[in-house]
Amino acid sequence: DGGITQSPKYLFRKEGQNVTLSCEQNLNHDAMYWYRQDPGQGLRLIYYSQIVNDFQKGDIAEGYSVSREKKESFPLTVTSAQKNPTAFYLCASTLSGEYNEQFFGPGTRLTVL
Amino acid sequence: AQKITQTQPGMFVQEKEAVTLDCTYDTSDQSYGLFWYKQPSSGEMIFLIYQGSYDEQNATEGRYSLNFQKARKSANLVISASQLGDSAMYFCAMRGFNGANSKLTFGKGITLSVRP
Numbered sequence: 743d744g745g746i747t748q749s750p751k752y753l754f755r756k757e758g759q760n761v762t763l764s765c766e767q768n769l770n771h772d773a774m775y776w777y778r779q780d781p782g783q784g785l786r787l788i789y790y791s792q793i794v795n796d797f798q799k800g801d802i803a804e805g806y807s808v809s810r811e812k813k814e815s816f817p818l819t820v821t822s823a824q825k826n827p828t829a830f831y832l833c834a835s836t837l838s839g840e841y842n843e844q845f846f847g848p849g850t851r852l853t854v855l
Numbered sequence: 856a857q858k859i860t861q862t863q864p865g866m867f868v869q870e871k872e873a874v875t876l877d878c879t880y881d882t883s884d885q886s887y888g889l890f891w892y893k894q895p896s897s898g899e900m901i902f903l904i905y906q907g908s909y910d911e912q913n914a915t916e917g918r919y920s921l922n923f924q925k926a927r928k929s930a931n932l933v934i935s936a937s938q939l940g941d942s943a944m945y946f947c948a949m950r951g952f953n954g955a956n957s958k959l960t961f962g963k964g965i966t967l968s969v970r971p
Contacts, residue, residue: 846899848899849899
């Protein structure tokens with residue numbers, strides 16, 4: 743079955759540590775996205791990538807980094823520079839083209855202890 | 856820049872009744888698309904329905920329909936015959952079709968509770 747996988751589902755991190763969230767898709771989608779969701783809030787875009795080896799900052803990129811070495815994979819690193827990293831992180835992907843919806847992974851809930 | 860506004864407080868509906876969830880938007884793009892997503896308590900985002908700005912007819916997908924009023928910049932979601940499984944958060948989102956940018960802008964969401 744095609745889809746998007748994110749791992750781990752729950753992640754706990756000590757303050758000052760970097761942590762990497764995994765996102766893999768087998769939908770052959772060109773574009774991939776990372777969103778952050780805080781309780782009771784909408785989604786805010788962190789980074790996105792429309793092709794391999796290229797990515798752009800979203801609205802809240804500070805304290806985060808990404809890479810896109812393969813079409814299928816778009817890992818997100820939450821660095822120690824992110825002052826308030828506790829949140830729900832969602833990865834999404836879409837085909838090129840203006841009318842295509844984004845498909846989402848199940849999310850990773852990150853808690854900083 | 857694009858903006859999505861969802862201002863309704865938590866919504867309640869009786870099972871089997873219809874409910875309308877409001878969404879207004881603002882954009883300078885001439886061409887754009889509007890999307891609705893459902894987020895159950897498990898957290899995944901489920902795509903429900905899409906409306907293009909140049910579509911003359913309102914979109915429908917099963918029990919979901921989109922009441923698109925372009926002049927008023929509104930794109931309300933109508934859920935007919937509500938079911939208990941419809942209890943979730945609902946997000947309105949839009950994407951401007953300006954070539955290089957394929958980002959979605961989301962509203963803050965509306966919580967819907969279906970009562971038996």
